[in-house]
Amino acid sequence: MLHDDADSGTVIDTGYVSHGAQTVALVRHALEGRRLSRLVNTHCHSDHIGGNAALARAFGCTITIPTGEARNVTAWDTEALHLDGFGQRCERFAFDSTMTAGDRLTMGGFEWQALAAPGHDMDSLVLYAPEPRLLISADALWENGFGVLFPELYGEPGLDATRATLDRIAALDVATVIPGHGAIFSDVDAALERAYGRLDAFARDPGRVTRNAFRALIVFHLLDRQSAHVDELAALLEQASFFAMLNARSYRLEPGALAQKLVTDLVAAGVLQVEADVVRPAP
Ligand SMILES: [Zn+2]
The missing domain is CATH 3.60.15.10 (Ribonuclease Z/Hydroxyacylglutathione hydrolase-like)
Structure with missing residues (x-):
């Protein structure tokens, strides 16, 4: 606001x-x-x-x-x-x-520039205000990483686009970042270093992009719905076209087994909790 x-x-x-x-x-x-x-x-x-x-x-x-x-x-x-x-x-x-990238907006008494930030979403923009050195980074840069590289999963050059976006952010004079997820942060260099590291890991092992997409979308689904039975997640993995496409070219598991595997992984990572087969975001 x-x-x-x-x-x-x-x-x-x-x-x-x-x-x-x-x-x-x-x-x-x-x-x-x-x-x-x-x-x-x-x-x-x-x-x-x-x-x-x-x-x-x-x-x-x-x-x-x-x-x-x-x-x-x-x-x-x-x-x-x-x-x-x-x-x-x-x-x-x-x-x-x-x-459009290059547009200027006046908001909160400051002038902001819209900057292209492709990678997580090819059309995404971030907003930068030079005078207070503020960056609204959307899902292009979080304190710990960035959003799912969807374009890469469609065969578009998401990794290259993400690198260019991180380079663009690194060239800005930023004191404070307001990310699309997580708390506001000020150690921009450390966040960029983690983001580049993550990008390098994705480049070394493209399967990580797929695994990251599964995990993030399941977590987002549960953040929206608050809870779901494992059987509902299995039905979702079978019926939702993007999940079915990812599964067909990665895990190749039955939906029930895939739901169980993802839940087990996400519980182990401390992101979800499960009780009597009902899954919720961890508090
Ligand atoms: Zn997003």
Whole structure:
């Protein structure tokens, strides 16, 4: 949430659809009496656009998305938006304008630049404000890694794009990063070093990109739904086209066995917990 002036504010990205009411309440609180005039999306994944429809309804704000996503959102292309076939969901929304790399926006009293950040999503943008040295990094750079390299799984050069994006971020003068997931951080060099290391590991073993995608999508699915029976996850792995495609070219396991394996791995990693075959995100 950015306070543009005494009367209005801008929100960047909006979380999961299932948290819509909570997001509206949090935004209303953060506005401190202002109106929400504008909503800006860094990219169009379910965990970044899920609250768009609810916020537009509650506040009548405009919605700005990256130009590269306009066609997918207009047509509501659930495959391109990584929804049904990926075990994710989102309420449909309409946008008012688009932004392109190189565009400048005034938000929170500062001038921001939209920068291309392909890799996790080829159309994603990050937002950089030189004066306060702030970077809104979306899923291009987290304190510990970055988002799933979806393009790479479609045969597009996601690894190369990610390297170029990290190089672009490394060239900026950044004091503070507001990532798409996790806490705000300031040790940008250490985060970049971890991200490059992760990228090198993916380049050495492309199977890691696939395993990372399975794990992340299962976790996101559960963060949205809060809980699921292992049998429901098995059905999801069988029915959702992206999972079926990944399984066919990696694990090649029966859906039940694959669900069990992923849950076991994610419980061991401390990310999920399971009780009587009901799986939840770890607290
Ligand atoms: Zn994303």
